[in-house]
Amino acid sequence: MSKKVKFLSMLVTAVLLLWVGYDMQQLTDSSGFWAYRPLLLLALLTFFITLVRSNFFYSSPWRIRWTSLTTLSGILLYLGFPTMPLTPLIFVAFVPLLLVEHEISRIEEKPFWKIALFSYHTFLVWNITSTFWVSNSSLGGGIFANFVNAALMTIPFMLYSFTKRYLKPNLHAWAFISFWIAYEKLDQYWELTWTWLTLGNTFAQYPSWAQWYEYTGVFGGSLWILLLNVIIFGLVRDHKLWNLSWQTLRLPILLFLIPLILSLGMYASHTDKGVDQNVLVIQPNFEPHYQKFTIPASTQFRKMVDQIKSKLDDDTDYVIMPETVLRNVEISTKANTGYVKELSRQFSKYPDLKIVSGASAYFKSIDSLAIPRRTRRTSLSRDAPIYYESFNAALQLSNNIDTLQFYKKSLLVPGTEIFPYSSLFFFMEGFINSMGGTVAGNGIQAERSVFWNEDSTLAVAPVICYESIYGEYCTEYIRNGANAIFIVTNDGWWDDTPGYKQHLKFASLRAIETRRSIARSANTGSSAYINQRGDILEATNYEEDAVLDSSIKFNNEITFYAVWGDMIARIAILISALLFFNALVHKLTGKKNRVHHNIE
DSSP states (O other): OOHHHHHHHHHHHHHHHHHHHHHHHHHHHTTOOOTTHHHHHHHHHHHHHHHHTHHHHSSSHHHHHHHHHHHHHHHHHHHHSTTSSOGGGGGTTTHHHHHHHHHHHHHOSSOHHHHHHHHHHHHHHHHHHHHGGGGGTOHHHHHHHHHHHHHHHHHHHHHHHHHGGGSOGGGHHHHHHHHHHHHHHHGGGSTTOOOTTOGGGGGGSOGGGOTTHHHHOHHHHHHHHHHHHHHHHHHHHTTOTTOOOHHHHHHHHHHHHHHHHHHHHHHHHOOOOSEEEEEEEEEOOOOTTTTTTTSOHHHHHHHHHHHHHHHOOTTOOEEEEEEEEEEEEEOSSSSOOHHHHHHHHHTTTOTTOEEEEEEEEEEEESOGGGSOGGGOEEEEETTEEEEEEEEEEEEEEETTOSSOEEEEOOSOOBTTTBOTTTTTTGGGHHHHHHTTOOSOOOOOOSSOOOEEOTTSSOEEEEEEGGGGGOHHHHHHHHHTTOSEEEEEEOOGGGOSSHHHHHHHHHHHHHHHHHTOOEEEEESSSOOEEEOTTOOEESOOOTTOOEEEEEEEEEOOOOOHHHHHOSHHHHHHHHHHHHHHHHHHHHHHTTOOOOOOOOOO
C-alpha cells in the first residue's frame, strides 16, 4: 500500500469515525437510540487500526492473502451464529484461519506474533459483528468486551499453534479442539466471564439440530463444529477438497449428517412431560435508558397490576414479572412491606396464586460484620452508620405460603453488578467513590435455590437475565428440585438489535439440556414460552406491551446432562493440560516435530 493511499484511507476513515461519534452523541442528547451505529463505529475503528499497521497487514501479497483469509473466518463465524440463518457456515468458519496458521508456521522462522495478530483479527471481526450491541448499554464497556474477548479467544489458538510444533501430526486436530473447548469452559470461572460466543450456542438458531444437548450440553455442539472444521481444513491443506469422491468426502459428510439426523429424530419423537400449570407472563415495556428509571415506580406498578388483572382468573397458577420491576424490597425483615405488601393485597382473592417477580432488593444492618466487606455500602442515620447490601433478586409471593421466598442473582454482569477483582484493584476505591461510583457490587448466594408451591410438590427455577446463558449453572436448580424454569430479564438495554433475540434463543438450549419448560418475562425485548424441545412459542415483539396466558408442563424427570454437566469440557481441560505439558517438556529438551520450508 502506497503512502498516499494509506494517508487518504486513514483520513476518510477518521472523518467517518468522527461523524458516527457525533451522530451518536446527538442521538443521546435527544433521547434517541444508537441501534446499529456501534457496529459501524467498531468496524471503522478496526479498519483504522489495520491501516495504522498497514506494514503488517498489507505489505506483501502473502500478508494481503492472510488478512483476507482471517477476515473471511471472522465473517463466516458471524454468518453461522444466531441470529443469522446460515448455520452450516459455522462448520467451515475456522478453515481459513487454520490455513493461515499453517502457512505462516511453514514460511516464518519465528511465527508466533504474526499468527497471534492475524488470529486476533479473526476473533475481533467475529466479536464486533455478533456482539456490537453491548455498546448500546455502555459504549466503553462494549468496546472493552469486544476487544478483550477477542484477545482471550486468541489464547487457545496460540496454545494450539505452540503445541503442534511438538506433537505428532495426528494429534494436531485434537490439540485445537481441546484448547478451544477448555477455553470456553474456563471462561465461566472468573469475574470477567463472557461466554456469549460459545460455539455450541450456534444451534440456538435451530433447536431441532441440538436435541442431544440433553446428554452433552452446549460443548457437544462445540465439539461437533470443531471436528468438522479440522477435517475440512485437512482436506483443503492437502488439496483433496475438490476431489469429489465418496472416499474423500464420506467422513465430513457422515460427521455432519449423523448427529443432525439423530437430533431431528429426537425432535420429531419428543413429547413434553409433566403436569400442566397456567402461567401468566407480563411484559410492561418500560424502556430502560429513558423510562424505567424516570417514570415513577408507583406508575409502573399500577400498570403491571392492571396487566395482570386483564388476564387473571381462578385457573391461573403463576404470574411472572420481569427483572427488577419491584423497587427497594427489604429482605432484612420477614414482614411484607412496600410494593410486595401491596401486590399481596391486590390479589388476596386468589389464595393459590403464586407471583414470581424480579426485584431490586437490599439487606440492612447496624452491624458491619453482618455484610461482606466487598458488597458493603454505608449511609448515616441519625449520625449512626447503617450498612447495606444490594441484590438483583427474584421473589415468590403467595397468600397461601407464609414465607416470602427469595433468590439472589449470583452470576453478575461485570462492570454494572460487580467490580471485577476489587481486592486486587483496591487502590481505585477512593477514586471511584469520588466520582460518585462504588466498587461495592451486588450480593450473591452460594446455591441455586428454587421456589416451591404451597405443598412443596412443584418448584420453579428463578433464573435472572445473564444467568440463563450458563448451562451447567442452570442444572443446579434442576438438581435442587425445579420442575420448570422462569427467566426474568430486561433486554431493552441493547435496543432493537440481535442482542435480545440471541438471549431469547439461548434459552431454548436450557430447555433442551434440562427438558424443562420455560416461561420468560422481559421488561422489554421478547417474552415467551419455550417447550421442552426448545421451540419458542408466543414470543412478543420488541417495544410491545403484552400479557401472555398459557399453560406449560412441569416435569420431574432428570436428564443425563443435568446430573453430569459439562463432562466434555472437563475432558478437554485434562487433554489440554497433558498436551501443553508435553509440548513444554519437548521445548525445554530441544525436541520438536516442526518442519520449516516454503509453501509450494
